Amino acid sequence: MRTILFIIRKEFLQIFRNKVMLALIFLMPIIQLIILAHAADYEVKNINLHIVDHDLSQYSQRLISKFQASKNFILIGSSFTNQAAFDEIQKGEADLFLEIPVDFQRNLLRDKKAGLQLSVDAVNGVKAGLANAYATAIIQDFNAEIRAEAAGPAASQASLTIASSNWFNPELNYFTFMVPGILVLLVTLVGMFLSGMNIVKEKEIGTIEQINVTPIRKYQFIVGKLLPFWIIANIELAIGLTVGWLVFDIPFVGSLWLVFGFAAIYLLVVLGIGLFISTVTETQQQAMFIAWFFLIIFILMSGLFTPIESMPPWAQEITRFNPVAYFVEVMRMVLLKGSGVMDIQRHILVMLSYAMVVNGLAVWNYRKTS
Amino acid sequence: MLPAITADKLTKRFGDFTAVNQISFEVKKGEIFGFLGANGAGKTTAIRMLNGLSRPTSGQATVAGFDVYRNTEKIKRRIGYMSQKFSLYEDLTVRENIQFYGGIYGLPLKDIRHQMKQLLANLGMESYARTLVKSLPLGWRQKLAFSIAIMHRPEIVFLDEPTGGVDPITRRQFWEMIYKEANEGMTIFVTTHYMDEAEYCGRVSIMVDGRIAALDTPKALKEQFHADSMNDVFLNLTRPGRQHA
Incomplete structure (x- = not known):
């Protein structure tokens, strides 16, 4: 001892x-x-977004402002050609780009459907997955809004909502x-x-x-x-x-x-x-x-x-x-x-x-x- | 009286290389036994087998009456060792080194205090007790290392090139310290390649390529080889091209 x-x-x-x-x-x-x-934070904030708006309509503006309002996305630029958007991703400036096609608003109103394209830089798989999910959520939200407007308040459908509670770390x-x-x-x-x-x-x-x-x-x-x-x-x-x-x-x-x-x-x-x-x-x-x-x-x-x-x-x-x-x-x-x-x-x-x-x-x- | 050290055909091989090749000798109690040889002749390996740091490949040896295979821990209680590499802690002070080595040899605190005083007085280092060892000159460190190696009053002390790189005056003082301990009955086993130091030893063995080429008193060796100094004896034995039996 x-x-x-x-x-x-x-x-x-x-x-x-x-x-x-x-x-x-x-x-x-x-x-x-x-x-x-x-x-060491898993939450993905500050996703750099580039927008290619071929439509330049009221609806496309609304969609863009929804992205701007999100705390997850930063709108770092916009252009009118896909090539410019690809370049931004290639340089690592943008993490994803959203392409709004010509006649987006018209198709929505007339055909009740329209396409959008999201291209994500997936080198970092986790980040890409989350960016994709956040973007999809915003688009769905936008979609629900315009459907509600089109159908009028009376037609609001019954929907299931899930309320979750986080134990032990309530604020995550x-x-x-x-x-x-x-x-x-x-x-x-x-x-x-x-x-x-x-x-x-x-x-x-x-x-x-x-x-x-x-x-x-x-x-x-x-x-x-x-x-x-x-x-x-x-x-x-x-x-x-x-x-x-x-x-x-x-x-x-x-x-x-x-x-x-x-x-x-x-x-x-x-x-x-x-x-x-x-x-x-x-x-x-x-x-x-x-x-x-x-x-x-x-x-x-x-x-x-x-x-x-x-x-x-x-x-x-x-x-x-x-x-x-x-x-x-x-x-x-x-x-x-x-x-x-x-x-x-x-x-x-x-x-x-x-x-x-x-x-x-x-x-x-x-x-x-x- | 039992010899302090006996070695009988003691051998150490590292793979194909035989560092120490069947050496046999006896060291009497209280003797100053010199172990001479060129660098790489096997001196350090021989010492390491005797003090229990290295297991021999074959042969027999006893130190202080104990077998080097079976009783290494009993041997360690009875020996002191000053290795070729500098063995004090440079980032500790003189005092802390003394306390540490005294402590792990199990000396009572009272003895450590007493020894410390005496040791520092003998070395004339009282005012350096709180100096870090790394800031001491080499000669002082070697004298301190020797004093610490014999603090627990071992029966036998092994010194592996204790005076390497030390100035002639300090070497002289070092040998005076060795003589003093030998006079008090301590057996000294010392390696060196300074031939003038060989003259200070009671008996000398000269190692060449892992073997003992000659073993006797300096005087007898000089007569045997018709040489004026140990230097000539050594050169005679180690001259390139010369074969040994």
């Missing part, structure tokens, strides 16, 4: 002596949290949804990099030899290396949650004790993976690449950016081994829904076993004799 305390003391001395690292550890994640929370606030998840990523990044670089750094500068020639026990060394980063990551989580609460108004519905209790186990997993990486590599560069390999997979498959439920079955199987996915889910469950210990007991059990396996591996793979 005493030996472990001496290692922890040494690690803290080294961390706090390195002012650049200190800033990286504590300042950078907070800045990232604030920037990413604003940027993206901050509420994203901030707890982003926080998980930042704590994970800092934790895994710190621990992943640590032992291998001592290998590089040669001090590990001096440690290995002492009677220190392997578990003492690993625990002494793990605890300082565990404490730092927990503090970081606390700071992040405070920022989430002050800046983004994240609701803390569930127990904070539960969040930190789970984080305590979760961080053992992340740091254990980092230390294991540190024991299998010889240089910080190698460690960095391996850590990135896992982090990219963990982050992109965490369910933060794309729902796990919409992944193919084999990918869903992989996410069962992704610690980040568990913590993202627990954060959302506890902070937003107020889930209790019983609700997340499966998550806790999985993380506990995971922690034992990876830290066991780290101790086992750390060799005092080569």
Whole structure:
């Protein structure tokens, strides 16, 4: 125990002596949290619209003004040839263009039907899908209006309306949804990099030899290396949650004790993976690449950016081994829904076993004799 | 009296390359045993097998009476090691390095405090206790590293080129420190390629290409090779084209 305390003391001395690292550890994640929370927003606003109006009628004007009134679209230009519109899309200036054909109004009034053409830049599939859906909704709305006018008020038909209510995040606030998840990523990044670089750094500068020639026990060394980063990551989580609460108004519905209790186990997993990486590599560069390999997979498959439920079955199987996915889910469950210990007991059990396996591996793979 | 170190046909191979080839020797307690050889002769590999950092490929060896295969952890309690690579933490102060190494060797806090005082006084570094190690001159760092390596009073200390790159005056002081410890009964196992330092050793073994080419007192070696200095002995043994049995 005493030996472990001496290692922890040494690690803290080294961390706090390195002012650049200190800033990286504590300042950078907070800045990232604030920037990413604003940027990672699924709602597609500011779709650049180009209009080709061949009709120049009263109806076409009404349709255009409906687009202008929408908060999703920005009318960035109009022209009279499709070629000009294509050019705009090619240059990336416009995301979609709407073509209103000649005789649009006349056909509507005389034949009771008219065509419109929407062309969407679908390089970004998500954005294209949403742009298409928003545009279609506006056109349908326009359609309903003119039908009502044509038929007169008496003819309004019975229609089914669906009233939906959004639980746990009633205003569909993206901050509420994203901030707890982003926080998980930042704590994970800092934790895994710190621990992943640590032992291998001592290998590089040669001090590990001096440690290995002492009677220190392997578990003492690993625990002494793990605890300082565990404490730092927990503090970081606390700071992040405070920022989430002050800046983004994240609701803390569930127990904070539960969040930190789970984080305590979760961080053992992340740091254990980092230390294991540190024991299998010889240089910080190698460690960095391996850590990135896992982090990219963990982050992109965490369910933060794309729902796990919409992944193919084999990918869903992989996410069962992704610690980040568990913590993202627990954060959302506890902070937003107020889930209790019983609700997340499966998550806790999985993380506990995971922690034992990876830290066991780290101790086992750390060799005092080569 | 049991020897401090015994090695019998100790061998280390890395793939096809044999770094240490069947070396056999004994080191007596309290002896200053010099391990000479050109760069790449296998000195460091030999030391690493003895102090438990590297597992031998074949052969036998004991250190402080313990087997190097089975009892590496018991050996580690009884030895000190100063590696060729600089082994103190440069971003810690002199004081913090002493505390850390004292701590992981399990010295009581009282002893660490006491040792710290004594050690700093012996080195004349009292006013540098709070200086970062990286801002100390190389010679001072090496003397500090040696003092820290023997802080837990080991029976045997392994020094791997402790004076590499150090000025002659500091080297002299360093050897005075070594003599002082040897007089108090510590066994010193030291590698060097400074031939004048070989003269300070009780016995010297000269390694060439992973083998021990000669082993005796400096005086006997000079007589054997009809040489005036250890330098000539060394050149005689390592001259290109010369074959060894």
